Amino acid sequence: MLNKTALLLGASGLTGRNVLQLLLNDSLYTQVTIYVRRPVKLSHPKLIQQVINYETLDTALEADDVFCCLGTTIKKAGSQEAFRQVDLVYPLRVAALQLAAGSTQFNLISAVGASEKSGIFYSRIKGEVEQALQRMGFPQLNIFRPSIIIGERDERRTGEKIALGMTRVIAPLLIGSLRKYRPVTALAIARAMLHYAHAAEQGIHIITSDQIQLFEQVSR
Numbered sequence: 001m002l003n004k005t006a007l008l009l010g011a012s013g014l015t016g017r018n019v020l021q022l023l024l025n026d027s028l029y030t031q032v033t034i035y036v037r038r039p040v041k042l043s044h045p046k047l048i049q050q051v052i053n054y055e056t057l058d059t060a061l062e063a064d065d066v067f068c069c070l071g072t073t074i075k076k077a078g079s080q081e082a083f084r085q086v087d088l089v090y091p092l093r094v095a096a097l098q099l100a101a102g103s104t105q106f107n108l109i110s111a112v113g114a115s116e117k118s119g120i121f122y123s124r125i126k127g128e129v130e131q132a133l134q135r136m137g138f139p140q141l142n143i144f145r146p147s148i149i150i151g152e153r154d155e156r157r158t159g160e161k162i163a164l165g166m167t168r169v170i171a172p173l174l175i176g177s178l179r180k181y182r183p184v185t186a187l188a189i190a191r192a193m194l195h196y197a198h199a200a201e202q203g204i205h206i207i208t209s210d211q212i213q214l215f216e217q218v219s220r
């Protein structure tokens, strides 16, 4: 299919910024709409910025493929419930609206260890959003499960920084089934998302962090 349209959630974030650049440079996509809380400082002939409030969003727009890079931390959100809104309720709200409006592909950034049965709240929410999306029935659903994400952030995330430092040191020891815990760059995740979006294979695809690592070196 040519001349596709895309909707991107979380375009102002670390991974979302990378996905946005790739989408704008990708000739497959003729129009890229982003949902933002505040406009991003970027203009491009293909880019449409929509300032929205996910709490009250009740309309969809024309988009073949949806890319969800939304997310927060429990600390930043202020509570587990507020975190759940951003990482589960908002993506599912957009997914339901877009599916009804004809979007055929949904690409979600989840996380390594996502499981509905996890004892860790974060991983359980990621598992729940994955399961809910799988039940919705998008013709194509790509779920990306990265390990810790590397990239330049404006904000300070001490816990993540410590975890990143530790995993970087022990990364060479993370082999075999542990390889999926090696950190990945936001750019590699973005490249993986575009790659699987292009592949447009019907069905549900779970892309693990070691599969994402393969995109550290490739040009897309």
Ligand SMILES: NC(=O)c1ccc[n+]([C@@H]2O[C@H](COP(=O)([O-])OP(=O)(O)OC[C@H]3O[C@@H](n4cnc5c(N)ncnc54)[C@H](OP(=O)(O)O)[C@@H]3O)[C@@H](O)[C@H]2O)c1
Pocket (backbone or CB within 6 Å): 009, 010, 011, 012, 013, 014, 015, 016, 036, 037, 038, 054, 069, 070, 071, 072, 086, 087, 109, 110, 111, 112, 146, 147, 148, 149, 150, 160, 186
């Ligand atoms: N960080 C990691 O190491 C890691 C590891 C594995 C998986 N993940 C997952 O990967 C995804 C992307 O992570 P990231 O680190 O690239 O994200 P990020 O840099 O924190 O960006 C998050 C995005 O979500 C938006 N957002 C947050 N709270 C919002 C709210 N209440 N209303 C509307 N928009 C909101 C932000 O918009 P504003 O700019 O307006 O705040 C931003 O665009 C997330 O789902 C995360 O859980 C992250």
